[in-house]
Amino acid sequence: MDFSINDEHKLIKESIREWCERYLTIERVREMDIKGHPFPDFIPKGLAELGVLLGTLPEEDGGSGLDWFTQALVAEEIGYADPTGTTLAACMAVMTGWGYTINKYATPRIKEEAVKPATKGEKFIGVATTEPGGGSDVAAFRSTGKKEGNEWILNGEKTFISGVEEALKWGGGYWVNVRTGPVVEGAHHKNMTAFYVPIDAKGVEPGEPYRDAGRNALSTSGFRMENVRVPADYMFGQEGKGFYYTMEGFDNARLLIAAGTVGATNRILDEAMAYIKERKVFGRPLAKFEGIQFELVELYHELEAMRLVAYKTAWMQDQRYQKKMFKPTEVAKWISMGKWKAPQLAVAAASKAMHWLGAAGYSDEYLFEMAWRGLMSYCVGAEGGANIQKLVIGREILGKDFIPYK
Amino acid sequence: MTRLIVCVKQVPDTSEVEMDKKTGTIIREGVPSILNPFCEFALHEALRLKDKMGGTVCAITMGPPQAEDALKKCLAIGADEAILLTDPAFAGSDTYATAYTLAQAIKRMGEFDLVFCGQQAIDGDTAQVGPELARLLDIPQLTYIESIEQIEAGGALCKQETDSGYQRVRSRIPALIACLPTPDFEPRIPNVRDVMKAKRKTISTWNKEDIGGAAAVFGLVGSPTQVIKVYSPPKREQGILIQVSPGEAAAKIVDILKGRGVIG
Numbered sequence: 001m002d003f004s005i006n007d008e009h010k011l012i013k014e015s016i017r018e019w020c021e022r023y024l025t026i027e028r029v030r031e032m033d034i035k036g037h038p039f040p041d042f043i044p045k046g047l048a049e050l051g052v053l054l055g056t057l058p059e060e061d062g063g064s065g066l067d068w069f070t071q072a073l074v075a076e077e078i079g080y081a082d083p084t085g086t087t088l089a090a091c092m093a094v095m096t097g098w099g100y101t102i103n104k105y106a107t108p109r110i111k112e113e114a115v116k117p118a119t120k121g122e123k124f125i126g127v128a129t130t131e132p133g134g135g136s137d138v139a140a141f142r143s144t145g146k147k148e149g150n151e152w153i154l155n156g157e158k159t160f161i162s163g164v165e166e167a168l169k170w171g172g173g174y175w176v177n178v179r180t181g182p183v184v185e186g187a188h189h190k191n192m193t194a195f196y197v198p199i200d201a202k203g204v205e206p207g208e209p210y211r212d213a214g215r216n217a218l219s220t221s222g223f224r225m226e227n228v229r230v231p232a233d234y235m236f237g238q239e240g241k242g243f244y245y246t247m248e249g250f251d252n253a254r255l256l257i258a259a260g261t262v263g264a265t266n267r268i269l270d271e272a273m274a275y276i277k278e279r280k281v282f283g284r285p286l287a288k289f290e291g292i293q294f295e296l297v298e299l300y301h302e303l304e305a306m307r308l309v310a311y312k313t314a315w316m317q318d319q320r321y322q323k324k325m326f327k328p329t330e331v332a333k334w335i336s337m338g339k340w341k342a343p344q345l346a347v348a349a350a351s352k353a354m355h356w357l358g359a360a361g362y363s364d365e366y367l368f369e370m371a372w373r374g375l376m377s378y379c380v381g382a383e384g385g386a387n388i389q390k391l392v393i394g395r396e397i398l399g400k401d402f403i404p405y406k
Numbered sequence: 407m408t409r410l411i412v413c414v415k416q417v418p419d420t421s422e423v424e425m426d427k428k429t430g431t432i433i434r435e436g437v438p439s440i441l442n443p444f445c446e447f448a449l450h451e452a453l454r455l456k457d458k459m460g461g462t463v464c465a466i467t468m469g470p471p472q473a474e475d476a477l478k479k480c481l482a483i484g485a486d487e488a489i490l491l492t493d494p495a496f497a498g499s500d501t502y503a504t505a506y507t508l509a510q511a512i513k514r515m516g517e518f519d520l521v522f523c524g525q526q527a528i529d530g531d532t533a534q535v536g537p538e539l540a541r542l543l544d545i546p547q548l549t550y551i552e553s554i555e556q557i558e559a560g561g562a563l564c565k566q567e568t569d570s571g572y573q574r575v576r577s578r579i580p581a582l583i584a585c586l587p588t589p590d591f592e593p594r595i596p597n598v599r600d601v602m603k604a605k606r607k608t609i610s611t612w613n614k615e616d617i618g619g620a621a622a623v624f625g626l627v628g629s630p631t632q633v634i635k636v637y638s639p640p641k642r643e644q645g646i647l648i649q650v651s652p653g654e655a656a657a658k659i660v661d662i663l664k665g666r667g668v669i670g
Contacts, residue, residue: 011479
């Protein structure tokens, strides 16, 4: 077992780190947190020039042909630079993680109109699954699609969707799941189909953005679809297979989230350690009090454990795609292990750091409170809530007979 | 231009260096290494010239085997090929032995137009290797160069920093150019394509047999200077802050100096 990274990995990591130290400083992250959305487009454009935005796409589709392990290393560096998780969300989880699945099942028309511009950071592409009636319950959707001639007519509503303001500003659209057939009792995930819906399509009505607790530079809003007509070649893959493709899309996004939030935790602990080594109370540095040191050690231990989970998961995804070494569900188990725990750890680290710093940690003088607010989005539900990840893991280790809701 | 040679050095990342409190020397173990920023600028100048005039750029370094990482970075930034000079016999080289080793390698390489190097390395800060190398290669040297403005019939016309500003200097070619980064220098960040292209470029490894020369001039044995001790200067005491009008300040300072016996 070789735990080293190769020279290309090191050089790419170094490039991302250098770029972030120049253009994605913590001061810039703070500005973005204060100013709010839309997300600054120089970031996806800069990452695109580096070849790491939608990096896992084949070169002929505008990507760099990176493997998932390398993309995960990139996500980790981005999480380190922006520990609020905002850049991770916009550029890695959504555009890159989902971008891979979008491209995989895209028709040539979708690739030309949406994916290729997205690989240059010129358009936004994202995913719209959540509805007012269902977020975690992906199969309980009400949006519909009906075929009419060579078009499909879509109706419904999507909520809590990342990037609508960005799509409106830059151009672009979404992977949207709708029901294209009758509900099958006991198998609600069947008869769902995924379509590309441009945000400026006639009949698409964007909603007002939410005021989130954090991750302010990336918008969260929704949109209604009222008799939106899309051509037949805006369908992803095959009719009726939307749910399965969507699960694959979540997997790729979650994999990068685990790596990125490991990077965020690393940054949080590095900054916190620098503080507690210097700050003296009762005659000695905070770091010399066991109460604080032991808490730090516990977090550090978990950080390194999660880093290994994230790296192994990315490696497994590569082996699955390249050599079919693992079943998709086996990889999904590891992906959910990372997606469940890594953001929780990041939020815990930010919270502990705030406790160590006291009032200073609660203020905007340090990065901890904006990290805590931003990273919470990956605990509560973005790309899948924490408990959903546990259901996936439980299903894989106990077997389908023990799925709780069945 | 046919061939441009860039001498580079791998150095400890001094932003992360700590001093050993007992010996006063740099703790090198576990410290990440980087491409010397002055050398990185020199490489950029060479590449800029290559873009204008054609030719190839070869990066060369003398160091332990891990110095290869610095060369990989050079290839990713845009150098066409690289040479690592590594041999236990080179260990402990002072600036003269280093310059001699580089000179032997460059002579083996054959014809060239310009040799670039950084004005100094951020660990040693001697700025001696460039001038010594020029002397050993018997070529003129231009130092403290911010940019090559143009190559003309007379040679290389360069912008040179001086104590009082700038001046233009010209040298016939071949010559050595020791480069000083401009204040606004931002190194090119290699992208994924650059990194993958670099993978296909060649790094040759040469030892003392490959470059020939007098064994007595290599490494510690061949170094006319030896480092006895490296230490940080004593910490300056905190000064006394005097915040009054200039006239009052002058009187106070005179009293302090008289009290310390500095003035009568």
